[in-house]
Amino acid sequence: MSGSDELESLAGIAVAAALAAGATDAEAWSESSASRQIRVYDGAVESLSDAGSRGIGVRAFVEGRSGYCYGTDLAEDAIAAVAARAHELAQAADEDEFAGLPDEGGTTAVDGLESEAMRQWDTAAKVELALAVDRAARSRPGVSQVEQTVYADSEGSAAIANSKGLAASYSSTAAWSYASAFAGTGDDLMTALGIGLGRDPGALDPEAIGFEAADRALALVGARQPASRRCPVVLDAFVAASFAGFIGAMLSADAVQRGRSLFAGRQGDEVADPAFALTDDGRHPAGPSSAPFDGEGVATRATPLISGGQLAGYLYDTRTGRKGSVASTGNATRGSYRSQPSVGTTNLVLESGTGSLEDLVAQAGDGLYVTDVAGLHSGVNPVSGTFSVGASGRLIEHGELGAPVREITIASDLVSMLRAVTAVGGEARWVPLGGSVRAVPLLIGEMSVAGS
């Protein structure tokens, strides 16, 4: 694994090579990481993986045209070839008056991205952690099997350099674990996930992860299809996170400017109940996607998206910012060096309310508690916001959780749903579904639930 100083210097070499090839501006992103993954099944290690990865991606500009090329070979001549190819490809693109490097690059100090404690964990200790998750899940009576338990971590560094003189880098660590438990038998077999994440293995509570998977699956055993109804609906934190991820994607200025978002042209509009507030926070100390700078080297920040019930703003990178005559919000994201920057969410934060889950259920009276949705990405129309998604969970009867239900669809449109939020839970947690979301349960006043 290369250190961040070395990566910064390689990125600088790539920028110089792109300029030498004829680019008017250039940017390079380099990465190096080491990762581990341990899969456990039935009380024994099923697989143990150890991986090293490295690479560089170069974005070359020829005035308003840009091209991108990446490679895994970090030898100087190979980097030069990648840079030259990026320049060559730029000439295939059409001119874009808004394209270019950020006017102002920078970094935000984010504490604790890298945990020193990661190094104190050897492979045997990590295997033991994964086995403990598996044991916890299997210890619950009624759990028929734990399909898989995964522990994974990574340590990595990333660097950026551009022809405006920017050079920056950072290192980070992450560890996460999840288990997928089955409860019931035959046609009544139900499955559910338990998840935990942090900056090092010490941040994970193996029992909590295992019990969560088991308890979520057990709660669904015996589920039947209920009769269709319109009723209050409580979304648990997992489901709220999935919806938040979808909403975040539609608040990308790129989707908005291309007319592919129901939020286009609605800044300042009432789009939600004031109880529902959503922020994108790229520098949250506990955020899995936090970093000092974004994929173009713009300092990360917190951007209110929905606040006081109103649509407060969109997510911008440099290009969409110029097009919209506003500054980048530091939301140029990259999957890796293999992809060029594009607008995306960092960490989405749903503002916490005060009540417990039980309070929301009590407030719902008679309704539905949803713990899983399926087909969200195919079931939501991003332009109109209408959706119809498969769901499972439990009925709410007289303010308490009742019989488990499945094979239901919940339908609404996103804005109607957000305006119908009547209470927001206080128990926040990070959920890696729909991106990276700090989620809370939500009570929706009324939704259409289709069953039999």
Added chain:
Amino acid sequence: MTLVDPELAQRVLARALAHGGDMAEVYAEDRRGFSLSLDDGRIERPQSGTERGASVRVVSGKATYFGHVDGLEQRSLLDLADSVAQALHGDARQPVTLAAPDRVERHVVVQRPEDVAVGRQAEILRSCDERARSGGSEIAQVAVGYVDERRQVEIYNSDGVAAADDRTRVRLSAQVVARRGGRVETGTQTRGGHAGFELLAHDPELVAQDAARKAVTMLDAVDAPSGRFPVVVGNGFGGVLLHEAVGHGLEADAVHKHASVYAGRIGEQLAHDGVTAYDDGAKPNAWGSDGIDDEGTPTRRTTVIENGVLTSFLYDLQTAREDGTASTGNGRRQSFRHLPLPRMTNTYFAPGDATAEDLIGSIDNGLYAVSFGGGQVEPATGDFVFGVSEGYLIENGRVTAPVRGATLVGNGLQALAAIDGIAGDLDIATGYCGKGGQSVAAGVGQPHVRIRELTVGGTA
């Protein structure tokens, strides 16, 4: 091109087995990709890249030890083998002597995409844009994407497998948005194959035209009804239903973990006599085809359902060993950075005797689901949900109004048993299938299929 010569592979495998193991494998890959898109009339985001790397895997009993590195230098391959072997604690084993890998071209590539000047792809994207916009004044936006990929792989294992494959895929996709007042609808279409640029020789603009037609059609859509109805599922991409609701449950890893409703049901009559289904990784130039799978097993056609009876699961080497059978050539992986898993290739129902008109004509009140926006299935129960991206009402034996917002909700076993008509118009569409964090090209297809009754979750 040779990525790793057999002599080096032999040394890597010997080092990987230094502390025991039933099988060791080295998987080397050189992958190159190029993509270009057109959006709002502008060619943008030209991108290319090259990755080279290898992985080493040691299987010992039910456990797998794995590692991968970027780069194919001798030093890093040997270090990788040492690092993987470290996790084992047995006695050294010797791999069998390796020959040079077999190189058989089973999917002919006529025109190599890398030989095509970049301007040519841009031209196709522009003419697609033009064709889509000729679909009328309601066409609001057109996005077209072109991708090609070449993956050269070499696979050696300690049982003597020495195999190579050279895989080229080309795919063109179009997404068109139509607008009428406040109504906005999207239509998509793709064309792709395990083939070269010749795939786009004949009327590539048809892809954009189809997407535009779907978007404009859906502007007239009425809210979908809710309830239980007979459903005719369209050919081509309609096969995603088979892929999701049945195919995933036939993958042997799901079966072994009791995560499949199909476990223990080989030999059982699950569908009517007329229903036969295949997974066919050898289908010439089909999107999900390869010459060999990612463990070096030649691809082939596996009959998974024959005349309604469940006949086979889909195996990779490890699950096949556990069942005392042979791999069906379904050990696939996204790249050298991933472990192989049993995965579908091209999965489809065999054509039947009916016509689409027969199937539709027999229904008084039902739904015609032409294509899906995607879907999800819980393999343990077989429960599925699919969003219908293009669908129509069937009234008195005729296709009438388009519907929006319909979802099909059901159970794979029940849906399979409820198939009561299959047409002859087999077509295979291009999908990407995700499983265990890996995405691979998967062909989904079928002729028109009639399902006696399914739950439709509507918006009306």
